[in-house]
Amino acid sequence: MKKLKIAQIAPIWYPVPPKKYGGIERIVYYLTEGLKKLGHKVSLFTTKNSKVSVKIIGWRKRALAQDKIPWSDYFLELEHLAFSFSNLKNFDIVHCHTGPKTFFFLNFVKIPTIFTFHNPIKIEKKTPLFEIAKRYKEKINAVFLSKAHKKFCSFSFKRNFVVYNGVDLKLFEFSNKPKDYFLWVGRVEPYKGIENAIYVAKKTKIKLLLIGKVDPERMNYFKEKIEPNLNERIQYLGEVSQKELIKIYQGAIATLYPIEWEEPFGLVMAESMACGTPVIAFNFGSAKEVIKDGKTGFVVPFLNKKGEKNFEGLIEAIDRIKEIKRKDCREWVEKNFSIEKMVKNYEKIYYQIL
Numbered sequence: 001m002k003k004l005k006i007a008q009i010a011p012i013w014y015p016v017p018p019k020k021y022g023g024i025e026r027i028v029y030y031l032t033e034g035l036k037k038l039g040h041k042v043s044l045f046t047t048k049n050s051k052v053s054v055k056i057i058g059w060r061k062r063a064l065a066q067d068k069i070p071w072s073d074y075f076l077e078l079e080h081l082a083f084s085f086s087n088l089k090n091f092d093i094v095h096c097h098t099g100p101k102t103f104f105f106l107n108f109v110k111i112p113t114i115f116t117f118h119n120p121i122k123i124e125k126k127t128p129l130f131e132i133a134k135r136y137k138e139k140i141n142a143v144f145l146s147k148a149h150k151k152f153c154s155f156s157f158k159r160n161f162v163v164y165n166g167v168d169l170k171l172f173e174f175s176n177k178p179k180d181y182f183l184w185v186g187r188v189e190p191y192k193g194i195e196n197a198i199y200v201a202k203k204t205k206i207k208l209l210l211i212g213k214v215d216p217e218r219m220n221y222f223k224e225k226i227e228p229n230l231n232e233r234i235q236y237l238g239e240v241s242q243k244e245l246i247k248i249y250q251g252a253i254a255t256l257y258p259i260e261w262e263e264p265f266g267l268v269m270a271e272s273m274a275c276g277t278p279v280i281a282f283n284f285g286s287a288k289e290v291i292k293d294g295k296t297g298f299v300v301p302f303l304n305k306k307g308e309k310n311f312e313g314l315i316e317a318i319d320r321i322k323e324i325k326r327k328d329c330r331e332w333v334e335k336n337f338s339i340e341k342m343v344k345n346y347e348k349i350y351y352q353i354l
Helices: 023-037 075-085 100-108 128-139 147-153 194-204 216-229 242-251 267-274 311-319 326-336 339-353
Strands: 005-009 041-045 055-057 093-096 113-116 141-144 159-162 181-185 207-211 234-238 252-257 279-282 297-300
Touching: 005 023, 005 075, 023 041, 023 267, 023 339, 041 075, 075 100, 093 339, 100 128, 113 339, 141 147, 141 339, 147 159, 159 339, 181 194, 181 242, 181 267, 194 207, 194 216, 194 234, 194 252, 194 311, 207 242, 216 234, 242 252, 242 267, 252 267, 267 279, 267 326, 279 311, 297 311
Parallel strands: 005 041, 005 093, 041 055, 093 113, 113 141, 141 159, 181 207, 181 252, 207 234, 252 279, 279 297
Antiparallel strands: none
């Protein structure tokens, strides 16, 4: 098969690859470099301070988060999309990682376009998004990060695929020597389950390390709900580098992931298991696809028989965590969530669309 000229359009909130937080940008980096290794000619639309081995096309020097621009201020994001779509020449396929705001630009190109939706996307009837999605439906080849993610969308585009995210298995090395702590990793948001992790840590008296980014608009939430619970046993380490994070994953007994949202994939779960660390999660979104329940961790029903939040289920899973073999966690990720598998799956979709 002929090698392709591929345009990857990344968000511009963080550079590619990100220095710390930035799951979407990390996946875009892996995919871009992986496609180049397969012999394709890839160009990446991103900020100029990104560091990739392919051609960068962009108008802005720095990522938006580096200039402390809030998520809600999307004018520069729209300018990035306008710039990208006005510079799409001589490509075989365009791959967007930039969400529904990008739909409006599809009338300006005739090149086949693929969308990977990295965040939950719910398209319900009688909503403005439904009307827009219907209008552009025949121009969109959609990729979801899990079967649960696709089902949650409840809308069918021209073509609909599922591709799991990949983890760098050379970087996220296996360790069979956990230390004395449990771990929570994520952006500091109520729906990411940080308060649930703290609650069960206090109940069980386990040591818990918290790692994650606090956005400026969440600073009050952190000060009111998280900070008062911190002590010698429950520690917040802030946002750490990828190198530091890997060491912390490797030393954890288990990663607590008691989310309360429809998680599309959850790189934290896959990264943790790659290091041999099992995951305990509430049964939302992709949890049952990413974790092999009882083998690489535990997927706990969100509600108990009384219809209340199932903290006792999380506590029981913590008590049973020694049943999980760390080697099984690593092998599960090697089999299902490698970068190579992800890149090959995308390449297959490109050829299918063309």
